[in-house]
Amino acid sequence: METADRHLLSTSVDPRLQRVQRHATEFHLLEQPEEWQTFEVFHQRRRGEHHVHVGSVHAPDAEMALVFAKEQFARRQQCASLWVVASAHIHSLGYQNEDMFATTTEKTYREASGYRLRHKIQAYKQSVQHESNS
Amino acid sequence: MNPIVELITKLGDDAFILGHRHSEWTGLGPILEEDIAMSSMAQDKIGHALALYTILHEQFGGPDPDTIGFLRNEKEFRCCHLVEYPNGEYDFTLVRHFLFDHAELLRYQLLRQSTFAPLARFAAKVMGELKYHVLHADSLMQRLALGNEESHARLQASLTEAFPLAAGIFEKSPYEDQLIAEGVFAGEALLQQQWLKEIEQRVQAWDLHLPEAREPLAGLGGRYGYHTPYLQPLLDELTSVFRSEENASW
Amino acid sequence: MYGGGYVFCEPDVHGQPDDPERLAEFEARIDRGEKIEPQDWMPYEYRRQLIRLIEQHAHSEIMGALPEGAWITRAPGFKRKLALIAKVQDEVGHAQLLYSAAETLGKSRADMVNDLLSGKSKYSNVFNYPAKTWADVTVIGFLIDAAAIVNQVANSKGSYGPYCRALERICYEESFHLKQGYDAFVALATGTKRQREMLQDAINRWYRPIIHFFGPPDNESVHSKQLMRWKVKMASNDEMRNQFLDAYVPKVLELGLTFPDPELRKDPQTGRWHYGDPDWAEFYRVINGDGPCNAERLSARRLAEENGRWIRQAIMNPQQKFTIPFA
Numbered sequence: 001m002e003t004a005d006r007h008l009l010s011t012s013v014d015p016r017l018q019r020v021q022r023h024a025t026e027f028h029l030l031e032q033p034e035e036w037q038t039f040e041v042f043h044q045r046r047r048g049e050h051h052v053h054v055g056s057v058h059a060p061d062a063e064m065a066l067v068f069a070k071e072q073f074a075r076r077q078q079c080a081s082l083w084v085v086a087s088a089h090i091h092s093l094g095y096q097n098e099d100m101f102a103t104t105t106e107k108t109y110r111e112a113s114g115y116r117l118r119h120k121i122q123a124y125k126q127s128v129q130h131e132s133n134s
Numbered sequence: 135m136n137p138i139v140e141l142i143t144k145l146g147d148d149a150f151i152l153g154h155r156h157s158e159w160t161g162l163g164p165i166l167e168e169d170i171a172m173s174s175m176a177q178d179k180i181g182h183a184l185a186l187y188t189i190l191h192e193q194f195g196g197p198d199p200d201t202i203g204f205l206r207n208e209k210e211f212r213c214c215h216l217v218e219y220p221n222g223e224y225d226f227t228l229v230r231h232f233l234f235d236h237a238e239l240l241r242y243q244l245l246r247q248s249t250f251a252p253l254a255r256f257a258a259k260v261m262g263e264l265k266y267h268v269l270h271a272d273s274l275m276q277r278l279a280l281g282n283e284e285s286h287a288r289l290q291a292s293l294t295e296a297f298p299l300a301a302g303i304f305e306k307s308p309y310e311d312q313l314i315a316e317g318v319f320a321g322e323a324l325l326q327q328q329w330l331k332e333i334e335q336r337v338q339a340w341d342l343h344l345p346e347a348r349e350p351l352a353g354l355g356g357r358y359g360y361h362t363p364y365l366q367p368l369l370d371e372l373t374s375v376f377r378s379e380e381n382a383s384w
Numbered sequence: 385m386y387g388g389g390y391v392f393c394e395p396d397v398h399g400q401p402d403d404p405e406r407l408a409e410f411e412a413r414i415d416r417g418e419k420i421e422p423q424d425w426m427p428y429e430y431r432r433q434l435i436r437l438i439e440q441h442a443h444s445e446i447m448g449a450l451p452e453g454a455w456i457t458r459a460p461g462f463k464r465k466l467a468l469i470a471k472v473q474d475e476v477g478h479a480q481l482l483y484s485a486a487e488t489l490g491k492s493r494a495d496m497v498n499d500l501l502s503g504k505s506k507y508s509n510v511f512n513y514p515a516k517t518w519a520d521v522t523v524i525g526f527l528i529d530a531a532a533i534v535n536q537v538a539n540s541k542g543s544y545g546p547y548c549r550a551l552e553r554i555c556y557e558e559s560f561h562l563k564q565g566y567d568a569f570v571a572l573a574t575g576t577k578r579q580r581e582m583l584q585d586a587i588n589r590w591y592r593p594i595i596h597f598f599g600p601p602d603n604e605s606v607h608s609k610q611l612m613r614w615k616v617k618m619a620s621n622d623e624m625r626n627q628f629l630d631a632y633v634p635k636v637l638e639l640g641l642t643f644p645d646p647e648l649r650k651d652p653q654t655g656r657w658h659y660g661d662p663d664w665a666e667f668y669r670v671i672n673g674d675g676p677c678n679a680e681r682l683s684a685r686r687l688a689e690e691n692g693r694w695i696r697q698a699i700m701n702p703q704q705k706f707t708i709p710f711a
Contacts, residue, residue: 008683020687035494056487056710087709088705158457160453160469160473173473177466184466
């Protein structure tokens with residue numbers, strides 16, 4: 001740490017910084033930014049629910065990613081289970097293919113709402129009643 | 135002093151002082167993810183102290199937790215020397231956390247069987263947090279010990295410094311025999327034995343070694359109110375606002 | 385805590401014309417109220433301004449941990465101590481979330497941190513002032529966090545998916561920050577004479593930085609209409625400032641405290657707050673590095689980075705390459 005830095009910290013209102021007495025290593029910016037991998041984090045609130053993507057962490061490996069994810073993504077909300085997966089291992093059918101997800105032709109035959117029976121049954125019941133009355 | 139009060143006081147003081155030390159990293163920690171994890175453990179520890187001081191208050195008619203935490207003088211604290219030491223660099227913080235939390239996890243496992251019900255209940259409650267503290271310590275210790283030359287050397291140096299102090303965790307209280315006889319706590323000797331096994335096994339696997347000879351009295355005295363020169367300044371800082379105005383509520 | 389109250393703009397020197405067809409598609413998506421996701425095509429200037437905005441927001445969180453962090457070891461009593469650690473921890477957590485959101489746009493955290501430490505990248509001015517007493521911590525926790533919420537709630541309705549998702553969680557946590565700050569603030573306001581005095585002193589110190597928080601008045605602000613159109617910036621500086629003053633000035637006055645500004649009043653006709661000249665020249669001085677704590681804050685962050693470097697390097701797996709987070 002540079003002398004100027006140390007002087008600044010010794011006059012801080014933060015007693016933690018005033019105490020800093022470090023070996024005189026020179027601070028340098030990173031020329032080749034070093035960065036751990038990123039892992040995507042999936043959080044399950046309660047057993048029985050889906051794991052939901054909640055963000056990502058930097059970690060050297062999957063186990064550390066779980067150690068970190070636990071505090072970043074499960075410290076405040078209820079959690080039953082966490083998953084992590086390296087960001088590079090996610091495959092997606094993404095937005096450039098969004099039109100594939102659009103349903104253009106008539107596909108009500110595969111929806112529950114595409115089957116309306118009540119009026120048929122009503123009509124049948126009415127016709128039966130009508131016959132027995134006459 | 136009531137033996138149980140003495141026991142709970144030392145447990146609370148260890149947690150309080152170590153939690154305070156951990157919190158000195160909050161916002162200044164190495165790597166955001168680790169900063170967050172350390173701040174959680176700081177809260178856990180201080181929370182344990184609060185719960186233990188609350189037992190003293192509710193079960194033994196002691197003063198309220200804030201008074202216990204912020205208005206006692208140094209001599210009345212029963213924490214061990216290990217937790218009083220300044221954080222130093224992250225390696226010392228980490229090695230201390232590793233040594234302390236392995237003891238803490240085993241201690242509370244034993245305390246789950248305590249005949250003093252409030253303590254047994256508390257012990258059952260903190261198991262989950264302590265399991266995480268140990269997982270966190272082990273995960274980072276292992277990786278750094280087996281990391282590169284610098285990280286290995288740093289951990290070894292901190293282990294050489296901290297290990298003798300860790301003996302103070304297990305310093306026997308004046309009421310040790312009574313606590314064991316009454317089934318309140320299985321005793322420091324047993325705990326230390328179990329702990330040493332866990333530590334030795336890991337240290338070996340990680341290519342570190344425990345220092346050989348040590349001063350016979352290193353790390354001792356805290357349980358009797360004899361502290362390192364680091365505790366008084368810590369308490370001065372900790373209580374400076376609280377004590378700055380009498381009968382004030384903050 | 386914070387929120388990118390003030391988006392610092394540099395003239396765009398690298399911009400290239402965007403493909404008009406894709407631009408029209410992109411703008412139509414935003415007009416329909418749809419979110420933009422990392423894998424989408426986006427205009428160069430949209431990406432650039434978003435990185436700047438989210439990065440500044442992240443820097444503000446991590447810098448914002450410092451003034452209050454100074455009082456963690458002195459917080460009076462268990463409740464305050466635990467709440468303050470949790471609060472500052474959340475701020476570090478917010479920085480983590482926001483750096484990740486910015487990373488999805490293609491700039492790594494290490495690059496952002498480098499730009500912060502070299503002074504290239506800005507962060508909120510308000511954190512370049514010292515928290516001199518415990519009362520300052522309560523003023524920050526109450527009023528600065530309240531200001532941040534106004535800003536962040538606005539931003540959370542913006543157009544970029546990962547930023548909105550991060551802000552959703554951040555806003556949730558901010559409501560705790562505001563509450564604990566207000567609680568500690570009221571404890572002093574309703575406390576002893578000395579406690580009230582230290583609180584009033586702190587308000588006097590923080591009033592001007594708070595007015596500055598939302599950035600210069602709209603007529604001086606350089607924000608383009610384009611940023612509003614693209615839902616990068618969601619509300620004007622004056623609108624947000626006014627909304628904040630509306631909600632929080634009365635809460636301070638009802639406790640018998642005052643603001644050091646004889647001109648502060650609400651115009652009943654227009655509903656707008658009028659305030660005395662807050663010296664915008666000071667605002668520009670501080671943002672350009674010449675505030676009371678700029679140098680100290682950077683030193684503290686350098687220290688933290690140094691603390692982390694040997695750890696990061698020791699556990700670096702040379703086989704694995706950094707990839708930007710997915711979402």
